Amino acid sequence: MFDFLNNTGSIPIDYYLWLSGVLFCIGVMGVLLRRNVIIMLMSIELMLNSVNLLFVAFSTYLGDAKGQVFVFFIMLVAAAEVTVGLAILTMIYRNTKSVDIDFLKNLKG
Amino acid sequence: MLPVLFIALSISAILCALGVVVSRNPIHSVLFLILTFFCISGHYILMNAQFLALVNIIVYAGAIMVLFLFVVMLLNLNKATEPHKSDMAKIAASITAGLLLMVMLGVIKGVSLPSFDGMMDSENGYVKNLGRVLFQDYLIPFELSSILFLAAMVGAVLLGKKNIEE
Numbered sequence: 001m002f003d004f005l006n007n008t009g010s011i012p013i014d015y016y017l018w019l020s021g022v023l024f025c026i027g028v029m030g031v032l033l034r035r036n037v038i039i040m041l042m043s044i045e046l047m048l049n050s051v052n053l054l055f056v057a058f059s060t061y062l063g064d065a066k067g068q069v070f071v072f073f074i075m076l077v078a079a080a081e082v083t084v085g086l087a088i089l090t091m092i093y094r095n096t097k098s099v100d101i102d103f104l105k106n107l108k109g
Numbered sequence: 110m111l112p113v114l115f116i117a118l119s120i121s122a123i124l125c126a127l128g129v130v131v132s133r134n135p136i137h138s139v140l141f142l143i144l145t146f147f148c149i150s151g152h153y154i155l156m157n158a159q160f161l162a163l164v165n166i167i168v169y170a171g172a173i174m175v176l177f178l179f180v181v182m183l184l185n186l187n188k189a190t191e192p193h194k195s196d197m198a199k200i201a202a203s204i205t206a207g208l209l210l211m212v213m214l215g216v217i218k219g220v221s222l223p224s225f226d227g228m229m230d231s232e233n234g235y236v237k238n239l240g241r242v243l244f245q246d247y248l249i250p251f252e253l254s255s256i257l258f259l260a261a262m263v264g265a266v267l268l269g270k271k272n273i274e275e
Contacts, residue, residue, distance in 0.1 A: 011115050011155070013222050019119045019152075021213040023126055029206035030130040033199060038135055038181060042142050045173065046126055049149055052165075056234075060156045065233040065242045068161055072243070075168050076254045080261035082173050086180045087268035093184050094271075 016057035023050035037092070037099045041085050048078050114155060122148035135181045139174055146170045158234030 023046060030043025052071045059067025089099065096103050125148060128141035146169045153162035232238060243251060 011112060014217065014220070015115065015119075016152075017217045017220070018214065019122070021217055022123055022210065025206050025210035025213065026123070026126040026130055028209055029202060032202035032205055033130060036135060036186075038177065038186065039129070039138050042129055042138055042177065045142065045169070046129060046145065049146065049169070052161075053149055053152055056153055056156055056158050056161060059233060060158065060231045063231060063233065065238050066246070068158055068234055068239055069243050069247050071161055072164065072239075073247075073250060073254060075164060076257070079168060079173055080257050082176060083261045083265045084268070086176055087265040090180065090184065091268055099184065099186060 013057060013061050016054060020050045020054040020057070023047075023053070035101050037089050037101055040101065041082065041089075045078060045082070048074060111155065114151070118148050118151045118155070122152070135186050136178070139177050139181060142177075143170045143174050146174070153234070156234065157231050160234055160236045160239050162234075 027043045027045075027047035027050065030046065031040050034040055034043070052074055055067045055071045055074070059065065059071075092104065093099055122145055125141045125145040129138045129145065132138050132141060146165060150162040150165045150170075153159075153165060
């Protein structure tokens with residue numbers, strides 16, 4: 001499995017696929033496992049970053065710079081998402097004095 | 110040298126990502142996530158994507174994580190007071206994530222991609238080439254993203270205000 005250690009030129013694209021899959025699943029686990037909204041947002045960032053990593057890997061692999069431009073846009077969207085998400089979170093905290101996701105059942109009726 | 114760096118960066122990225130998920134204190138989670146972003150930037154540098162490596166550090170580790178850190182500290186959450194889910198829910202979440210991981214790895218295992226050389230000599234990630242692509246082919250999305258940012262900024266300010274009526 002580690003025969004590529006002897007090869008100093010490049011790293012097979014498969015390894016980036018593995019790494020990115022593992023990181024994405026850790027992010028999914030974070031969203032499912034925790035109740036703290038901040039940590040759920042951070043897990044979403046983790047998932048976005050694993051996808052970014054794969055985008056860059058394939059962009060380099062295919063010799064096409066467009067993938068890296070898309071990573072740039074994903075970063076922009078992630079920044080906007082976090083800004084609004086944290087603003088909503090502070091409002092929720094002001095009303096419920098908690099960042100526990102299980103308290104947010106008001107829409108359930 | 111390159112594979113050793115790859116292995117080291119991958120292992121530290123995965124360990125730090127696990128640290129984000131399992132650590133009790135939100136501050137520790139934020140710091141672990143910053144470390145993860147640095148490891149991913151290291152991967153970008155290995156792939157010669159220098160611009161994205163720098164932007165990753167500046168935007169993610171610099172701006173977004175400082176925002177998280179500010180919110181954690183302003184809401185005074187820097188103590189492990191999170192009421193924990195029942196063991197049943199924890200086991201269910203772990204099993205679900207593990208199954209997803211197995212499905213993804215099974216799919217990846219079936220893919221056969223041709224090997225290639227000279228990946229690390231690619232000059233795609235240089236500012237020169239990336240800027241040319243960004244401002245020739247993707248100029249309109251780039252400008253539209255500024256409108257997105259404006260909307261996000263106005264939304265954040267509006268949501269963060271205490272009493273909108275007064």
